Amino acid sequence: MREGQPSRTAVQNALFRALEARRPARRRVADDPLAVRFLTPGFRVVAGLARVRVAAAVIEAFIDHRWPCVRGGVVARTRLIDEKVAAELPQVRQAVILGAGFDSRAYRLPAMRQVTVFEVDHPATQAAKRQAVQRSVGGPAGQVRFVPVIFGADDPAAKLADAGFEPGAMTLVLWEGVTNYLVPEAVDATFTFLAGVLGSGSPVVFTYVHRGIIDGTAVFEGADTTLRAVRRVGEPFTFGFDPAQLGGYLAARGFDLEWDTKVSEAAADLYPAGKCPPVPAYYHVAGARRR
Numbered sequence: 001m002r003e004g005q006p007s008r009t010a011v012q013n014a015l016f017r018a019l020e021a022r023r024p025a026r027r028r029v030a031d032d033p034l035a036v037r038f039l040t041p042g043f044r045v046v047a048g049l050a051r052v053r054v055a056a057a058v059i060e061a062f063i064d065h066r067w068p069c070v071r072g073g074v075v076a077r078t079r080l081i082d083e084k085v086a087a088e089l090p091q092v093r094q095a096v097i098l099g100a101g102f103d104s105r106a107y108r109l110p111a112m113r114q115v116t117v118f119e120v121d122h123p124a125t126q127a128a129k130r131q132a133v134q135r136s137v138g139g140p141a142g143q144v145r146f147v148p149v150i151f152g153a154d155d156p157a158a159k160l161a162d163a164g165f166e167p168g169a170m171t172l173v174l175w176e177g178v179t180n181y182l183v184p185e186a187v188d189a190t191f192t193f194l195a196g197v198l199g200s201g202s203p204v205v206f207t208y209v210h211r212g213i214i215d216g217t218a219v220f221e222g223a224d225t226t227l228r229a230v231r232r233v234g235e236p237f238t239f240g241f242d243p244a245q246l247g248g249y250l251a252a253r254g255f256d257l258e259w260d261t262k263v264s265e266a267a268a269d270l271y272p273a274g275k276c277p278p279v280p281a282y283y284h285v286a287g288a289r290r291r
């Protein structure tokens with residue numbers, strides 16, 4: 001991330017969700033009506049233009065050219081994660097959203113209102129999110145706590161404890177769109193910290209990229225262009241998992257891997273036949289559970 005600036009990729013993800021949200025309900029794969037309110041003024045203009053169908057087609061074609069496969073992947077994973085999170089929330093007392101960016105789930109999913117939600121993020125992104133929440137929904141909902149943390153530098157357990165997190169309680173953890181921007185030590189430290197504070201049975205939903213696009217051992221459509229694009233905005237991909245080794249990695253840290261879905265497979269199920277935009281086959285959403 002660029003010094004003192006909110007994450008560019010977090011802002012872009014909100015734009016992709018806002019563009020999807022303006023489609024008619026019957027053609028929408030994911031619905032995040034708050035995303036547009038979290039946008040920067042410039043991106044809000046883009047989302048406004050996209051209400052005109054032809055303009056939307058041009059904007060989406062431009063995005064898909066610059067960031068091949070990314071927009072469709074963000075939309076598909078939003079829907080998949082919404083469903084997974086909604087299914088888990090009734091069983092937990094609290095939720096932790098790591099690297100929350102402009103995630104609006106704490107404000108739009110009814111089941112999120114029943115639990116304490118800790119939004120954990122880099123201070124620079126979180127400062128922008130706080131302003132966006134204030135501007136768009138009049139301030140954080142009563143159950144939301146903001147916790148500024150730099151993964152790999154801060155102690156998230158101490159910061160969460162200061163914010164009122166209950167160690168040992170059943171907790172939903174969402175870690176979407178973040179592991180690929182961290183060094184391996186920070187990913188390891190985060191799973192280790194989670195194993196230390198989560199109650200047995202707590203679900204962890206997270207995303208990752210196939211390690212092959214980081215170390216050059218695998219080739220996927222759109223990956224090269226996306227790797228160049230994220231480097232250009234100062235947020236290079238630095239970490240990925242080998243899907244074949246993910247279960248063992250998690251088991252060694254006290255978690256059972258329950259499911260692991262390629263975003264491209266989720267998209268193929270979610271989009272109507274013939275309407276699926278390019279979606280990355282290297283991007284995964286996975287679910288694990290604390291033993």
Ligand SMILES: C[S@@+](CC[C@H](N)C(=O)[O-])C[C@H]1O[C@@H](n2cnc3c(N)ncnc32)[C@H](O)[C@@H]1O
Nearest residue numbers: 007009010013099100101122125150151176177
């Ligand atoms: C691509 S955005 C994902 C945001 C949101 N979860 C989503 O899926 O739209 C990456 C997020 O990770 C956060 N992030 C990246 N590196 C971080 C670090 N070292 N410490 C804390 N947060 C970090 C950024 O602030 C940003 O919110």
